[in-house]
Amino acid sequence: MLTGKQKRFLRAKANQLKPIFQVGKIGVNENMNEQIADALEKRELLKVSILQNCLEDKTVVAEQLAEGTGAEVVQIIGNNIVLYKESKDNKHIVLP
Structure with missing residues (x-):
């Protein structure tokens, strides 16, 4: 669980990032989870964009x-x- 200070630090780092994944009409599936997990192992912090045609609510997508x-x-x-x-293996973000 992240503290408020850690979330603030990560939000500042994520400000410059571009979304590298998009969630579309079909929503979240197993293949997408695997790819995002691999990307998180390499980068630790990433953005995911939700397209306008996504049928699910963004909070539900985030939880999934x-x-x-x-x-x-x-x-x-x-x-x-x-x-x-x-x-x-690739730890490069040190949380406060």
């Missing part, structure tokens, strides 16, 4: 992604979700 990948939801802003998961 966090549950499927084992990550923490840092922020939901607009149609973007920021996820963080500490990497085992």
Whole structure:
């Protein structure tokens, strides 16, 4: 569980990031969870964009992604979700 200070730190780092995944009409599936989990292992912090044609609510999508990948939801802003998961091999973000 992230503290408020840690979330604030991660939000500041995520401000410059571009979304590298998009959730569309079909929503979240197993393949997407695997790919996002692999990307989180490499990057630790990433943004996921929710397209306008997505049928599910953005909070539900964020919960599904966090549950499927084992990550923490840092922020939901607009149609973007920021996820963080500490990497085992490629650790480069040091939380305060």
